[in-house]
Structure formats: C-alpha cells, structure tokens
Amino acid sequence: MISDYRAHTGIGGTDVREMLTDFDKWRYMRELRAKDPEHWLIDDSPTPAMQLGTLIHMGLLQPWLYDAQGIVMDYTHSFATIEGKNIKKKAQARASEIDGFLIRYEHDHIVKELRPNWISALGNLKVPYVLDPNVVEVELYGTHEGVQCKGMADLLIDGEILIDLKTISQWHRRKDAIEGNFYHAQLAHYAALCTLPPRRVAVIFAETEPPYRVEAVELSIDLQARGMVARNSVIERLANKPSKGPF
Numbered sequence: 001m002i003s004d005y006r007a008h009t010g011i012g013g014t015d016v017r018e019m020l021t022d023f024d025k026w027r028y029m030r031e032l033r034a035k036d037p038e039h040w041l042i043d044d045s046p047t048p049a050m051q052l053g054t055l056i057h058m059g060l061l062q063p064w065l066y067d068a069q070g071i072v073m074d075y076t077h078s079f080a081t082i083e084g085k086n087i088k089k090k091a092q093a094r095a096s097e098i099d100g101f102l103i104r105y106e107h108d109h110i111v112k113e114l115r116p117n118w119i120s121a122l123g124n125l126k127v128p129y130v131l132d133p134n135v136v137e138v139e140l141y142g143t144h145e146g147v148q149c150k151g152m153a154d155l156l157i158d159g160e161i162l163i164d165l166k167t168i169s170q171w172h173r174r175k176d177a178i179e180g181n182f183y184h185a186q187l188a189h190y191a192a193l194c195t196l197p198p199r200r201v202a203v204i205f206a207e208t209e210p211p212y213r214v215e216a217v218e219l220s221i222d223l224q225a226r227g228m229v230a231r232n233s234v235i236e237r238l239a240n241k242p243s244k245g246p247f
Helices: 002-007 013-021 023-035 048-061 063-068 082-097 105-124 171-180 183-193 221-240
Strands: 136-144 147-157 161-168 200-207 214-218
Touching: 013 023, 013 183, 013 221, 023 221, 048 063, 048 105, 048 147, 048 161, 105 200, 105 214, 136 183, 136 221, 147 183, 147 221, 161 171, 161 183, 171 183, 171 200, 171 214, 171 221, 183 200, 183 221
Parallel strands: 161 200
Antiparallel strands: 136 147, 147 161, 200 214
C-alpha cells in the first residue's frame, strides 16, 4: 500500500534526485522534517503541477482506478459486481492516500487526449498497453552500503523493462531533462532494487499542454551506467559521511 511505502524511511528515487541537486540542503531538510515536522520551512502540500501529475499518472497507469472515480468511462467495469466494488474501494483508498487530492474535472480532457498517445508510445517500445495492477506502481525495497532504500516503479515488467512516466510542460526540454533533472539516476535507483534487473529502461514524457504529445525515450547503456554511478555516489556519501547538521 502507498501509505506503507510513504511511512518507510528509506531513500527513494526523489531523494536521489534531490541529493544530486544539493546534498547538504536535502540532508538538512530531512533532519528538520524528522525533528520538527511542523516547522515553517516544511511544506509538503502538493502544488497544482504535482496534482495534475498525479491525475495524469492515475489516468494513464491505473485507468481502472481513475475510471472507478467516475471521471472517464472509456475503460469500464460494472461496479455492481464484487470485482467492481473492490476496484471502487481501492480507488477511494487511493484518493485518500494522495493527500486528499480531489480529481479536478476540468482536467479530464487532458487524460482523454493523452491516452491514445500513451498507448502509441508503449507500442513504440514494443510494450502492450498494460492493464495489470501487478506491474504498475511497483514498490521496491533494498539496501546499498547499509543504507535503507526504496522505490516505486511506474511500470515494471520483471527482467524486461522499467518505465518511468514524467509529465512536462516545456516539451523542448524533455531529452535534456533525463540527465539534467537526474531522471537517469532515479531510474538507476529503481533498477538497482529490482529482483530481476530490467534489460531495458525508458522514460515516457507526457505533455501537459496542447497538443498533449507523448514520447518514449529509451536510455542507452551508457546513460544507464552514468545514472548508476551518480546514484551510488550520493548514497555512499550518505553512508560514509556522518551528519553535521543542526541536530
């Protein structure tokens, strides 16, 4: 469950990206959050961009949950059945786990525009349109150099392919963002925690503005290796460098 994942104190994929951006700031904020979660510097409330990203992730990766909330019904279940009731229950639990985020109906058209493009992007990777809850939002756990680690893969087919979905408004920046925003290190973090290492790793970008393009970018072996070096470097720094923060 996502609530259990959030409660786990391991280093996640977003942590890896933040550590690579500014290690000392990341550590300071992590210690501050542990010491005083109500401190005025801490604001974990989702921004509008984060909310839209959550909406798009659910609409593309988990259409059975998205549709169960009565948003779009182009992929339908009969909610009168036992299976349908269970799906609806999971959808309601999911909604309560994402900071009480209320689906904004005015954004439904974005999901509708993106879905066929998402399916085409998966096809370009030779991956079928996945409607299997067991391969989306896969929780991963492990250790590196004694540091507890965790990850949540957007789409993972064991031993085959690992895919991360990223929403983006500035379409022209998408390919630079893979290394510039340390997405390659985030994916390396997930790959390192997989029971069966994936043969292929990819980012799929979904545009949040018209014309709502979706593009799959498969990472080269060299880019994957650079991502793993970057990921390992910050986790090993955390393992080998005791905190000198204010606490």
